[in-house]
Amino acid sequence: MTGFGITHNPGRGTFRRLQVLRAWCLTPHMRRVVLSGPELAGFAFYRQGLGPYVKLLVPPANFKDPGWPRFDAAGAIEGPVAERPVVRTYTVRDFDEALQELTIDFVLHGDDGPASRWAIRAEPGDSIALLERGFSQPHGxxxxxxxxxxxxxxxxxxxxxxxxxxxxxxxxxxxxxxxxxxxxxxxxxxxxxxxxxxxxxxxxxxxxxxxxxxxxxxxxxxxxxxxxxxxxxxxxxxxxxxxxxxxxxxxxxxxxxxxxxxxxxxxxx
Ligand SMILES: Cc1cc2nc3c(=O)[nH]c(=O)nc-3n(C[C@H](O)[C@H](O)[C@H](O)COP(=O)(O)OP(=O)(O)OC[C@H]3O[C@@H](n4cnc5c(N)ncnc54)[C@H](O)[C@@H]3O)c2cc1C
Missing domain, CATH: 3.40.50.80 (Nucleotide-binding domain of ferredoxin-NADP reductase (FNR) module)
Known part of the structure; x- marks a missing residue:
């Protein structure tokens, strides 16, 4: 790409159900969660983009294997699900295509946020889902x-x-x-x-x-x-x-x- 400018890619992407492979605290308030699963196949990671991010669907507390929702034509969550997951935005810290592992680093800010609460307790085998979203890429x-x-x-x-x-x-x-x-x-x-x-x-x-x-x-x-x-x-x-x-x-x-x-x-x- 030549010239100056910025490419945004805010695409809606594919709904993927994933499992926690590993999780550990990098520092006192940051927990790294490595996700994997067959539905990662074809995940598009724009390594050269700045801050590629996804929308995570974080399951309600105590749902180890939630009944995941369906989506209507506009991308809105369709029911019925007993307790809906919440949608939260997170950076793809890394994606290892060969190993099919996707890494997300969560700030642990307490139990008042569903994503922070989920991350603190995340352990191998837990479910979460994501929708691919986008990144920005400036040129020149x-x-x-x-x-x-x-x-x-x-x-x-x-x-x-x-x-x-x-x-x-x-x-x-x-x-x-x-x-x-x-x-x-x-x-x-x-x-x-x-x-x-x-x-x-x-x-x-x-x-x-x-x-x-x-x-x-x-x-x-x-x-x-x-x-x-x-x-x-x-x-x-x-x-x-x-x-x-x-x-x-x-x-x-x-x-x-x-x-x-x-x-x-x-x-x-
Ligand atoms: C493009 C993008 C990428 C992002 N990438 C990451 C990432 O990789 N890692 C990451 O940890 N966050 C990231 N965030 C921020 C994250 O989406 C928010 O912090 C989100 O609100 C966390 O959701 P929650 O369910 O934990 O809390 P929420 O339910 O959204 O909020 C509950 C309460 O917690 C407070 N709160 C939320 N976040 C914080 C915080 N960090 N510190 C203190 N209080 C807080 C809110 O003000 C609210 O009062 C990203 C945001 C964007 C837009």
């Missing part, structure tokens, strides 16, 4: 700036691994606990900055951590953000109003919103 980028919190760490890690070796830029990763840092493989020209604070990490702290101004003339900058909605909102306003970054030079998503379950808030508003 001179310099990347990734900004994300704990939930975006899987996407940033996957993106840094997938970028060409000569890629340049910075990744700013905000965590509440230094013990949740992970070793990341990044191109040599892409620096990593960890911001650690027990409290919320706001726009000012993030901007202070950015090493090079974003307004460099003649450079094609790509700004990637995955964060709690309030930080994402500030960065979206900054990108639009202060930097005037065109739409194809940023991807800024509300990865979650304080006090709201997924589905109860807009991703990009």
């Amino acid at each position: 980028v001179d310099r990347y700036l990734f900004i994300g919190d704990h939930t975006a760490l899987p996407a940033i890690a996957q993106s840094l691994e997938s970028l060409p070796d000569d890629s340049k830029g910075q990744a700013v990763i905000c965590l509440h606990d230094a013990a949740d840092k992970q070793p990341l493989r990044a191109p040599p020209g892409l620096s990593l900055t960890w911001l650690i604070d027990e409290g919320p990490i706001g726009f000012a702290a993030v901007m202070q951590a950015v090493q090079q101004p974003l307004t460099a003339q003649g450079e094609h900058i790509f700004l990637w953000v995955g964060a709690e909605a309030s930080l994402a909102r500030s960065l979206r306003a900054y990108a639009k109003n202060e930097l005037g970054l065109p739409r194809d030079q940023h991807s800024i998503l509300n990865y979650w919103r304080q006090g709201f379950a997924e589905g109860a808030f807009e991703r990009s508003g």
